[in-house]
Amino acid sequence: MNFLPEPDAKAAIIQLLTQLGVKPGTVIYIAADISGLPLPVYKAELTRAAVKEREQKWCRFVIDTILEYLGPEGTLLAGAFSYTCSRPGSVFTVEETPSEIGPIPEALRRYPDAIRSVHPIFSVCGIGKHAKDILENTGRAAFGARSPFAMMNKYSTTFVCLGTRVSNMLTYIHHLEQTYGCNHRYHKVFDCTVMQNGQAQAGPWMAYMAYRSVGTSMQCRTFEERLINENVMRQTTHGNAPYQAVHINDLNDIGYRMLDENPAAFMEKTVIIGLDESESMKSPSTEPHVTLKTSYS
DSSP: OEEEOHHHHHHHHHHHHHHTTOOTTOEEEEEEOGGGSEEEOOOOOSSHHHHHHHHHHHHHHHHHHHHHHHOTTOEEEEEOOOGGGGSTTEEEETTTSOOOSOHHHHHHHTSTTOEEOOOSSSOEEEEETTHHHHHSSOOSBSSSTTSHHHHHHHTTOEEEEESSOGGGTOTHHHHHHHHHTOSSEEEEEEOEEEEETTEEEOOOEEEEEEOTTSOOOBOOHHHHHHHHHTTOOEEEEETTEEEEEEEHHHHHHHHHHHHHHOTTTTBSSOOOOOOOOTTOOSSOOOOSSOOOOOOOO
């Protein structure tokens, strides 16, 4: 961490945003590693509660600085993902369930005027002029045409990485894969109760998930390298920490071109998954809930 007097820390964050080409009045989606940010010198006693409160104060400082820079016409978004709600029988409460992807998104979620989308696992939170338009009235799928990630296209969003790299945080890749039609993932329905304003929200809730029986995982480094090599990624550093920004149009353009070249472009190795129904039931099921069991061969 880089500790500075508060005015200097604020000036450093604004300078970094400027170097990344972020303009006031725009929509940005952030990922942040607090350990790589310029932060004010806030003293704290060596107790767990005091250290936690200082971290929350730092997060509010970062968010307030960004919001002030963006101004009243701007919008700040961040993922507010809650992976534990993928467990059967989970309850996701829009107003209460914590974000699990770092202290800054969780701090943003807790702002009194923050808006959060309804998906129980891949929700997005935000504040600003277009937050309501992007985050409300979304569909039941985590990604795709009715998701917040699709709405970000309408509002010309810039993805901004503060103290981290695009290759470490780009969940948007799953939106590209789903809309392209890649088959190394599938649409899973989650048994989760979703509550908003004290009312249960109708499911089903779906997300584009990896097959657990397929031994390959995501890799975003090649995508990041293409963004850099094609000169669409803005980059700078603060201390030893990386800062990056890329416009959603460039993510789409290069991402879909990579998927044209190889639908498994964002996987560690190319894999094509087939579904063998040659030994299916004597007649197709007419039940409202059907479970298909797969075997790996």
